[in-house]
Amino acid sequence: MKIKFSRPKSLIDVETHYCAGCGHGILNILTAKVVDELGIRDKTIGVAPVGCAVLAYKYWNFDVCEAAHGRALAVATGIKRCHPDKVIFTYQGDGDLASIGMAETVHAANRGEKITCVFVNNACYGMTGGQMAPTTIVGQKTTTTPLGRSPESGEGWPIKMAELLSGLKGVSYSVRTAVFNPQKVMQTYQYIKKAFINQIEGKGFSLVEVLSPCPAAWRKTPLDSMKWIEDEMVKYFPLGVIKRE
Amino acid sequence: MQKTNKKKLMSGNEAIAEAGISAGCRFYAGYPITPQNELIAYMAQNMVKRGGVFIQAESEIAAINMVLGAAAAGVRAMTSSSGPGVSLKQEGISYLAGCELPALIVNVMRAGPGLGDISSSQSDYFQATRGGGHGDYFTPVLAPWSVEEAVKLVMLGFDIADYYRNPVLILADAIIGQMMEPVGNFDKSQFRKKKESKNWALTGAKGRPANSIKSLYLKEGVLEQHNKKLKKKWDKIRKNEQRFFVSDIADVDYLIVAYGSQARISLEAIKMLRKNNIKVGLFRPISLWPFPGKGLRKIAEKVKKILVVEQSLGQMVEDVKLNLPNKEVYFLGRAGGGVPSAGEIIKYINNKLI
Numbered sequence: 001m002k003i004k005f006s007r008p009k010s011l012i013d014v015e016t017h018y019c020a021g022c023g024h025g026i027l028n029i030l031t032a033k034v035v036d037e038l039g040i041r042d043k044t045i046g047v048a049p050v051g052c053a054v055l056a057y058k059y060w061n062f063d064v065c066e067a068a069h070g071r072a073l074a075v076a077t078g079i080k081r082c083h084p085d086k087v088i089f090t091y092q093g094d095g096d097l098a099s100i101g102m103a104e105t106v107h108a109a110n111r112g113e114k115i116t117c118v119f120v121n122n123a124c125y126g127m128t129g130g131q132m133a134p135t136t137i138v139g140q141k142t143t144t145t146p147l148g149r150s151p152e153s154g155e156g157w158p159i160k161m162a163e164l165l166s167g168l169k170g171v172s173y174s175v176r177t178a179v180f181n182p183q184k185v186m187q188t189y190q191y192i193k194k195a196f197i198n199q200i201e202g203k204g205f206s207l208v209e210v211l212s213p214c215p216a217a218w219r220k221t222p223l224d225s226m227k228w229i230e231d232e233m234v235k236y237f238p239l240g241v242i243k244r245e
Numbered sequence: 246m247q248k249t250n251k252k253k254l255m256s257g258n259e260a261i262a263e264a265g266i267s268a269g270c271r272f273y274a275g276y277p278i279t280p281q282n283e284l285i286a287y288m289a290q291n292m293v294k295r296g297g298v299f300i301q302a303e304s305e306i307a308a309i310n311m312v313l314g315a316a317a318a319g320v321r322a323m324t325s326s327s328g329p330g331v332s333l334k335q336e337g338i339s340y341l342a343g344c345e346l347p348a349l350i351v352n353v354m355r356a357g358p359g360l361g362d363i364s365s366s367q368s369d370y371f372q373a374t375r376g377g378g379h380g381d382y383f384t385p386v387l388a389p390w391s392v393e394e395a396v397k398l399v400m401l402g403f404d405i406a407d408y409y410r411n412p413v414l415i416l417a418d419a420i421i422g423q424m425m426e427p428v429g430n431f432d433k434s435q436f437r438k439k440k441e442s443k444n445w446a447l448t449g450a451k452g453r454p455a456n457s458i459k460s461l462y463l464k465e466g467v468l469e470q471h472n473k474k475l476k477k478k479w480d481k482i483r484k485n486e487q488r489f490f491v492s493d494i495a496d497v498d499y500l501i502v503a504y505g506s507q508a509r510i511s512l513e514a515i516k517m518l519r520k521n522n523i524k525v526g527l528f529r530p531i532s533l534w535p536f537p538g539k540g541l542r543k544i545a546e547k548v549k550k551i552l553v554v555e556q557s558l559g560q561m562v563e564d565v566k567l568n569l570p571n572k573e574v575y576f577l578g579r580a581g582g583g584v585p586s587a588g589e590i591i592k593y594i595n596n597k598l599i
């Protein structure tokens with residue numbers, strides 16, 4: 001019998017703390033699989049955010065640094081500049097990357113840091129119970145937008161990070177993808193792989209934005225969550241390659 | 246700077262930067278703020294030439310977190326700032342302490358609160374010596390009174406940081422940062438000989454299990470264990486790293502306690518008072534945390550009264566009083582950039598203590 005799929009070596013065999021249907025599980029695995037496939041486990045250093053993925057070091061079997069909320073790309077900058085021959089990536093949620101860490105994100109991208117950034121856009125703050133994130137879509141109900149996000153009431157519009165960063169010269173690769181069906185999961189895997197290869201080839205900043213489900217905070221079943229991404233999120237956040245150099 | 250016996254005239258800020266590089270610091274990230282701009286400029290001019298990394302960060306928050314990344318990568322790293330910028334760094338300093346990462350943070354103090362003024366001050370003593378950020382932690386704090394001593398303390402500071410795996414602060418007032426004095430000895434061999442092994446650092450898990458650097462401990466009781474472990478470390482620092490300097494204490498009725506530039510001005514006053522046969526001595530804490538209480542208590546035994554002189558409205562004086570509950574402790578301080586002069590100190594002693 002030929003084994004078609006097995007646990008990546010870069011993934012530790014433990015129970016996860018993620019909720020049922022959460023996209024972090026899929027993306028933790030995809031990242032580990034890319035590291036395996038590129039054969040870079042012993043030179044990869046990941047930076048975990050503050051958010052639901054804060055415990056990523058429990059799952060990844062390579063060196064990992066935890067960063068303060070929003071500061072992952074500053075921490076990654078420090079590591080990468082000290083170890084230019086290593087492969088450094090950050091893994092961040094939308095509150096982390098696009099709200100509290102917006103300055104660190106824009107400036108790391110603008111400096112063209114040779115870092116890969118996996119950006120998990122679940123349209124809310126998962127860890128703290130589902131508040132509005134900068135990416136929460138218009139009309140979406142969260143614990144802090146009980147009537148639905150309303151730009152007219154001063155809650156702003158969802159920020160399109162992949163587009164915003166693509167305007168910066170230091171960014172060499174910016175894509176948006178999603179994980180709402182197996183094809184999209186495999187596509188996401190290819191994008192993440194490409195973003196790692198970019199770094200290995202010495203190109204600038206690479207961003208992979210992933211639309212990812214958060215059934216617990218969205219108050220939806222895992223299946224309905226996948227459908228909501230496909231039907232609602234994608235309308236506002238178009239998928240595909242936004243910039244490739 | 247290459248080893249040479251020739252002395253060179255340098256500002257405190259430049260000398261601190263050179264001392265860092267000479268001590269093996271190979272990563273600096275900072276953000277401009279007066280009165281420490283010569284420090285970041287010196288780093289920009291010299292760090293890369295000497296094989297290190299220099300980054301002008303987008304903010305002090307980014308700078309301290311870049312330093313955290315470099316420290317996690319196993320590299321000697323430092324940053325510098327002044328009051329408002331050091332406030333922004335506090336979150337990062339707390340994370341450094343929680344993650345047990347060594348790094349050097351320089352605060353060339355200016356007057357506050359708020360934007361305050363760019364003139365010299367010693368008003369960040371509380372912030373520096375009480376942890377400063379959130380959570381239960383301490384950072385060793387070293388306060389130079391000359392450019393020459395600033396060099397030594399930077400080198401010593403890196404050694405303490407590496408040895409205990411804890412961030413260390415250099416607390417200099419703007420007078421020390423800005424004044425120029427001859428310095429020559431950038432030889433770090435006078436300090437700890439042994440290089441600490443950094444087998445915990447993130448360098449890629451080649452031929453070893455994966456390392457992680459973190460400050461999160463979620464399981465019940467585990468954080469308390471971590472806190473207890475940290476406390477042991479701080480108790481050890483309290484025991485081993487108290488440093489102070491004394492002058493004119495062989496026969497002494499009145500003792501001035503002051504640090505940094507204020508200790509120099511106080512010594513000037515002491516010399517003048519001694520000419521009039523008033524027996525005044527100086528006790529100068531070099532480590533502000535741990536506060537050198539042991540040394541102070543011993544010397545204070547034979548003293549009638551104590552005067553604390555600070556460029557603040559009274560911060561270190563609280564540590565002096567804590568250590569000497571049965572002594573009469575007086576305080577002379579000025580804030581907002583005002584500097585107590587030798588004349589003011591003499592007048593105060595003549596009027597209030599004698």
Ligand SMILES: Cc1ncc(C[n+]2csc(CCOP(=O)(O)OP(=O)(O)O)c2C)c(N)n1
Nearest residue numbers: 050051052069093094095096124125126127
């Ligand atoms: C300075 C600071 N502010 C707030 C928090 C609380 N906090 C923890 S996670 C989080 C939001 C995380 O949301 P996101 O980045 O979108 O990641 P997710 O949990 O959805 O994966 C917040 C606000 C914190 N830990 N630190």
